[in-house]
Amino acid sequence: MNQFQYVRPTKQQAAIDVVAKDANAAFIAGGTNLVDLMKRGVMTPQKLVDINRLPLRQIERAGSGLRIGALALNSAVADDRLVREKHPLLALALNAGASPQLRNMATVGGNMLQRTRCPYFYDTTMPCNKRQPGSGCGALEGINRMHAIFGFSDKCIAVHPSDMSVALVALDATVLLSGPKGDRKLAFADFHRLPGDTPQRDTNLEPGELITAVEIPDSPFTKHVHYQKVRERASYAFALLSVAAALDMDGNTIKAARLAMGGVAHKPWRLAAAEQALVGQPATEETFRQAAAVAMQGAKAFKHNEYKLRLGPNAIVQALKTAAAA
Incomplete structure (x- = not known):
């Protein structure tokens, strides 16, 4: 693992400012995916901005829906009374993911941002346009049993690994973002990207933007x-x-x-x-x-x-x- 700087701001804007000003900086919360990628040399941020001190763990009613903070733990969301009553599909999806130990560390925002588990992405000796644009896609002619059947391109056939995100897109969720240009909302269906010619971009996040919460509208899908x-x-x-x-x-x-x-x-x-x-x-x-x-x-x-x-x-x-x- 490469050496890196570590900072732990207590203010949201301070965290955003650090990442916005440094292209080699990255947010870290639970670290259940990012640390693995750093160990493998797939991602090499030179500065980690720990956001765990930010007040983003709430699970609460918000108008005619539910707001879940980006730092809420997967286990806490799955066990929350409001989530189980209003959006049991989300609880089911969360409990299907990973292991209890990982769910006790992984956050909602981190779950959304986790990267593909394509073995060609993780193996730095193999070609991968997602990891190294222009190098090719090893999975196209390689072992591709885990790979996409919809929405792929000749640049990438990897799949997104999150269970939680499948439930959130079905429930018409909205993502709340904060960045150098201010706050904005994005439909969950528009948050993640198809690979097209830029498979290195997993999401429509702008540089320096931080996920602050997810909102899910009330619906009749409770049983x-x-x-x-x-x-x-x-x-x-x-x-x-x-x-x-x-x-x-x-x-x-x-x-x-x-x-x-x-x-x-x-x-x-x-x-x-x-x-x-x-x-x-x-x-x-x-x-x-x-x-x-x-x-x-x-x-x-x-x-x-x-x-x-x-x-x-x-x-x-x-x-x-x-x-x-x-």
Whole structure:
């Protein structure tokens, strides 16, 4: 690991000023991803700005929704009474992620910013446009069983690893940001980026911007919800593919639906067309299979991840069946 400076400001603006003025500085909170990347030489910040003293851990009502501070721990959010009552889908997704030890350290903001677990990104001897723009994508012709089937480019086929983010995009969350130019809000669906020609950019954060909170509007999705995560082992494993499903039911009729997938794209993948296909339909397996077929339109696999084309619709159907029965 390279040597670095360490500062621990107590004021939000002071933390922002340090990172805004130094392109080699980075915020750090729980450090559950950044420290690993530094150990591997993938990221080499010369200055770490510890933001743990900032007052950003609140979980509280805010107007007609819920505001969760960027420094709230994943474990605290998953266990919070308001979260479990108002947004149980988020609690399910958080509890599906990582291990209890990591959830006790990882923060909401850090979870959003975690970087891909593509092995070519982590191996500094291999080509990776995300780590070193212009070097190529080793996964294109390499071992790509964990990789994208939606939204990829010829520059990068990596996937975003967060479970929490899949639930947040389904719940129409908003990200609160603060930076050198002031405060702003960004729809969660617009926070993460597809790779395009700039796979080194994971998000639409501006230089020096700090995530301060996430807001989730109240919704009717408080009962019929499920987070389906398919992985190679029962815990501490990233999703081969995941589905966040939420239904608003009137008897056996679907009034509204929310669907998103993880492990399939460079960002959490919202399934808006499939949501619309569910509205007004009976909660039957036939309905769910039709929606799954809509959801998978445009999916394309590579040599080693063709199984996702079969796993995807089956996981969507299972998630919807479990949500409907909740």
